[in-house]
Amino acid sequence: MNESILPQEIKQEIKETLKKCYACGKCTSGCPMAAEMDFPPREFLKMLALGKESDMLSSKTIWVCSSCQTCYSRCPFEINIPEIIDRLKAYVYKRKLSNKEKPTQVLHKVFLDNIKRFGRIHEAGFIGEWKLFSGKWFSDLFLGAKMFFKGKLAIFPEKIKKIEEVRKLFK
Amino acid sequence: MQYPYFPGCTLTNKAKGLNDMAKAGADILGAPLKELENWYCCQANFSSVTDNLMNHLAPVRTLIAAAKEGQKLVVLCSTCYYVLKRVSAIMARDEEKRKVVYEFLEEEYTKPVEVVHFLEYVRDEVGFDKLKENVKMDISVLAIAPYYGCQLLRPSKELAFDDPFEPSIFEEFLGALGCESVDSPFKTECCGSFLTTFSEKGVEDCVDRVLTYAGKNGAEAVTTSCPLCNFNLDWAQKEIKNKNEKFNNMPVFYLTELMALALGIEVPVEVWDEHVVDPRPFLAEKGIVKRTAL
Numbered sequence: 001m002n003e004s005i006l007p008q009e010i011k012q013e014i015k016e017t018l019k020k021c022y023a024c025g026k027c028t029s030g031c032p033m034a035a036e037m038d039f040p041p042r043e044f045l046k047m048l049a050l051g052k053e054s055d056m057l058s059s060k061t062i063w064v065c066s067s068c069q070t071c072y073s074r075c076p077f078e079i080n081i082p083e084i085i086d087r088l089k090a091y092v093y094k095r096k097l098s099n100k101e102k103p104t105q106v107l108h109k110v111f112l113d114n115i116k117r118f119g120r121i122h123e124a125g126f127i128g129e130w131k132l133f134s135g136k137w138f139s140d141l142f143l144g145a146k147m148f149f150k151g152k153l154a155i156f157p158e159k160i161k162k163i164e165e166v167r168k169l170f171k
Numbered sequence: 172m173q174y175p176y177f178p179g180c181t182l183t184n185k186a187k188g189l190n191d192m193a194k195a196g197a198d199i200l201g202a203p204l205k206e207l208e209n210w211y212c213c214q215a216n217f218s219s220v221t222d223n224l225m226n227h228l229a230p231v232r233t234l235i236a237a238a239k240e241g242q243k244l245v246v247l248c249s250t251c252y253y254v255l256k257r258v259s260a261i262m263a264r265d266e267e268k269r270k271v272v273y274e275f276l277e278e279e280y281t282k283p284v285e286v287v288h289f290l291e292y293v294r295d296e297v298g299f300d301k302l303k304e305n306v307k308m309d310i311s312v313l314a315i316a317p318y319y320g321c322q323l324l325r326p327s328k329e330l331a332f333d334d335p336f337e338p339s340i341f342e343e344f345l346g347a348l349g350c351e352s353v354d355s356p357f358k359t360e361c362c363g364s365f366l367t368t369f370s371e372k373g374v375e376d377c378v379d380r381v382l383t384y385a386g387k388n389g390a391e392a393v394t395t396s397c398p399l400c401n402f403n404l405d406w407a408q409k410e411i412k413n414k415n416e417k418f419n420n421m422p423v424f425y426l427t428e429l430m431a432l433a434l435g436i437e438v439p440v441e442v443w444d445e446h447v448v449d450p451r452p453f454l455a456e457k458g459i460v461k462r463t464a465l
């Protein structure tokens with residue numbers, strides 16, 4: 001992949017932030033998801049500092065991060081790692097650059113579509129649609145049925161008043 | 172003083188126990204919760220990219236609606252609390268962004284609304300002393316580990332809920348209810364969050380850590396205010412048990428269910444039915460719920 005596919009202003013901002021990082025590793029040692037990532041937070045920052053942002057755009061890390069804010073809270077220089085990750089995630093998502101962790105990407109889309117339609121989340125429809133598009137058709141089928149019978153999934157969606165105003169937000 | 176209350180989507184769907192018991196409890200405490208008339212999904216995920224206002228408009232609309240009904244907005248779900256409070260912080264400190272919002276929504280964000288969590292509401296508006304006076308049932312036999320999760324605490328500068336690594340409000344609340352609160356090392360760690368959608372193993376690791384260490388410290392159950400944490404902690408246990416025989420299953424309570432028990436509210440069967448790890452045998456063993464009621 002080519003270098004510097006990120007716009008200059010994002011790149012510059014990341015660069016400024018990363019000047020503060022001295023790789024102490026408090027972020028990675030506190031990260032509950034580090035074991036699931038291909039680049040744990042410290043490595044992730046180091047790669048960005050070295051200008052390998054194109055590799056990071058296709059990393060698993062940006063999708064695995066659960067935004068728990070532990071790294072940000074622990075960092076001695078208050079580097080906002082979740083923000084950097086969110087920036088890259090938004091960039092990748094808009095341009096459909098990555099096919100890593102596809103189910104999560106589909107999840108984001110279906111979630112937003114649901115809000116667009118009802119203004120609130122209708123869990124049964126939302127999960128059903130996500131299953132359909134993510135290709136995980138039969139996983140959790142049992143779980144879904146069990147939740148349905150426990151009364152956890154409502155059949156009909158609630159709709160809010162003034163739905164037009166919500167739709168306007170998406171334009 | 173009555174303030175508007177924001178339940179959130181999950182509390183009207185999956186987490187009815189959390190919602191209904193909170194309302195019933197608040198009624199007894201003389202501080203009833205009045206649902207905000209027109210509320211919207213909080214969007215469930217705060218975008219850390221703060222310069223793109225598009226990502227924050229949905230919560231702003233809820234905040235504007237809340238400002239018409241009171242100075243504070245009471246929120247119970249941790250995720251909604253996190254999103255609404257962070258967005259209100261952005262709005263409060265940045266006049267330029269307020270202007271952009273005004274131009275787009277054609278509704279002005281003038282009065283700042285203070286977003287408070289249900290725990291803060293009970294502490295500040297009712298008082299833990301008064302909560303204690305209202306306790307009808309002795310639940311001192313229960314050893315409960317409070318689980319805060321991420322979204323009540325971090326980033327602490329914006330949320331200002333409690334100390335990010337040594338919080339205590341949950342313990343004070345449980346103390347007022349009269350049960351034993353057990354400290355545990357992973358009470359502020361992540362539960363795995365939405366990773367439950369594609370990496371079960373990641374979630375299982377997190378949940379295993381939280382519950383095992385709470386158990387080692389003497390807890391028999393955990394409690395939380397977050398529907399997603401509750402889902403992960405509750406539903407992941409079966410798989411963990413399959414992989415590790417020695418793992419002890421543990422009921423996961425919503426904080427409002429414990430409050431309802433202590434205040435002597437009759438908890439409907441449907442609320443207990445929502446649980447995967449059924450808490451009724453545990454409660455019966457402790458003499459809290461009669462066996463005949465099962």
